[in-house]
Amino acid sequence: MVNTKPTGTSFLPEETLERCEKGNPTEKVKLAVDPVNAWVDIYEYARKIREGEMTWKDMEKADIDTRVKYVGMLHRNKRTPGQFLMRLKVPNGIVNSDQMRFYADSVEKYGAVNGVVDITTRANIQLRGVKLEDAGDIIDGLHARNQTSFQSALDSVRNMVGSPLAGIDDHELVDTRVLCNAVNDLISMDPETETRGNPQWANLPRKFNIAISGSRDDFAHTHINDIGLQPCVHAETGEMGFNVVLGGFMSIKRVAESVDSGMWIKADRESVVTFCEAILRIFRDESERKDRQKARLMWLVEKYGVEDFKKAVIAEVKSYDRGVEIFDEQPRPTEKFERRELLGVHPQKQVGKVRVGIMVPAGRLSATECRQMADLAEKYSDSEIRLTVEQNAILPNVAEDDVYELLKEPTLNGDSRFRVNPGFIEGNVVSCTGAEFCSLAMIETKSNAEAMGKKLETLVTIDRPIRIHWTGCPNSCGQVQAADIGIMGGPARKMNEETGKMMAVPGCKIFVGGRIGEDAHLSLEPYKTGIPIDDESLLPELVEILKAEFGAVDKK
Incomplete structure (x- = not known):
């Protein structure tokens, strides 16, 4: 198999290329061998390993650590050497029974511990335990089912988030399904070959998140995305469209809530795709290429200033000559609205x-x-x-x-982990991957999150859903700052009874008061720090927070 697509680098202007040449190590890896090659190379690696010509250990470091991420494959080298997480693209979070069975067939051979499937905080799917020799067959199976893993990791536009109630909601303002699929195709479908993998967006400076909300509930969490589209009627014409918020993101160095862009666009397919394309072009060519921590959209918006960034986007859209207009931000609805539950x-x-x-x-x-x-x-x-x-x-x-x-x-029912009407605490637990598979995590999250949710249900009664998010490290993949209660892995010390000394133990910081929906707010400062995560230490802390901040009472 030979790559016939242009390189991602070929879409970059000369000035951007010069900055890439002086850029961070990831930029230099991308210049040395273009990421687009990974879409073909992955098949060759699979063949050679199956035929005994090489093992995964023979791969170049730049390939195994960087380039194969453009196929959606992330090596879990410290926890499961030689096995990968394969991240998919599931626009609007919609899958079917055939796809779900295919996920099961793909991971089952890797055993009950490593061969599992995760639903992510972008309503996406991740397959765990995948080995290189199987990658080509899995990718072909995904493409046959109208899905892909291409451009789902590293410096790519991540999964398109929409409304999980699209098309079935009596409070719906916009059906997000067509829009999410259209933007997903913009990103990951090559318009020339009509195959997955679009080189035009194969060399971004950093990852990029887009969310399209379909109702006032904002089930898509637009406030923590690079582009967030919030449905809103135009005050004069009555036409449905979106107010645009920009720059929301979470990282180890900075967590930022999105800012109002001052822009409103119509809710039709052409307007949404063109608008996203315009911002992606500006982001791709103008964002930071040296300091990866400053290569997110918010930094570029701040460099411009919101008003000047708005002018740049309007000019970019106008240059496409597609008849798409950008209007001033419209007044948001003020009538009382209560966010609904999904369970x-x-x-x-x-x-x-x-x-x-x-x-x-x-x-x-x-x-x-x-x-x-x-x-x-x-x-x-x-x-x-x-x-x-x-x-x-x-x-x-x-x-x-x-x-x-x-x-x-x-x-x-019974011993099954699935429930339709779970408790207000256990039903609203969210967790990152944690130390089981992720080398960055300081604590194990998924098993602790599930177990702690069940234990809290036995200790307190509460009259509304409480969202408890777990994340293993400050990158906050578990989005703890957006939670009612957020638990982030961190240092802690506890008295060792045998030695009589304070010893380092797995611990956490606790965040309290994050909100989602129309009144979204990020809790940026820890409520408590240095709490060991064992039951003896953490459970009493959480019970006290539930009582003091959320009105919980002891279970009778």
Whole structure:
């Protein structure tokens, strides 16, 4: 197989290339061998390993650590050497039973511990345990099912987040499905060959996140995305469109909430795609190439100033000559609105249909659980499954007459981890990968998050959902600053009874008071620090916070 696509580097202007040449190590790796080559090289690596010509250890360091990330493969070298996380692209978080079974088939051979599937905080899918020799077959299987892993990691536009209730919501303002798929195709579909992998966006300075909200609930969490589209009616014309917020991101050095851009665009496909393309072009060619910590969109917006950045985007869009207009930001609605819940059984706008939200603890699925979810969807929701940024799942379009039978299914009862009506705490736990697989994590998160959620349910009663997020390190992949209670891995010390000395132990910082929805707010300063994560230390702290800040009472 030979690469016939232009390089990602070929789309960069001369001035950008000069900055790349003087840039950080990742930029130099991308210049040495273009990331686009990985889309072909991965098949050759797989063949050579299968035929015994090489092993994964024979790969060049730049390939295994950097370039294969453009195929969506991230080497877990410290925890599972020779095995990879494969991140997909699941626009709007919508999958089907066939795809879910394919995920199960893809990871099952790697064993119950390593071969698992995760739902992410971008309503995406990650396959764990993948070996290089199997990568080509998995990629082909994904492409046959209209999915891809290409351009899902490193300096790429990440999964397109939309509304999990798109098309079924009686409070819907915009159906995000078409828009998410259109922007996903802009990013990862080559318009020349109509194959996955678009070299035009194969050399960005850093990762880039886009979220499109479909209602006032903002289930997409637009405030922590580089581009956030928030539905809003134009005050004069009555036409539906989006107010645009820019620059939200989380990283080890800085966490930033998005800022109002002063712009409003129409909610049609051409306007949304053109607007995103314009910002991506400016970001690709003008953002930082030396300091990766300053290579996110917010830094570029601040360099311009919001008003001048707005002018630059308007000029860029105008240069495309597609008839797309950018208007001034429109007044947001002020009528009282209460954000709705996604777990449980809820009516749809379609008469006789309901949506059924299912808890998937910490977003972790075994191969067996993938198949169980696929079976439920095939039987009750026309094989459709919606993923959420809370790492749970929704079965849409369930007939009202079938709900009783659905709720009696063994998969949703007994020893199963799935629940339709979980407690207000255990049902709202979110977790990053944690130390089980991630070398950056300071603590194990997924198993602790699931276990701690169950234990808290036995200790306190509370009258509303409380979102507890876990993240293993300051990169905050678990988005702890957006949570009611956020638990971030960090240093801690505890008295060792045998030695009588304070010893370093796995610990955490606790954040309190993050909000999502229209009144979104990030909690940037820790509420407490240096708390050991063992039950004896952390449980009493969390119980006290639940009582003091959220009105919980002791369980009778």
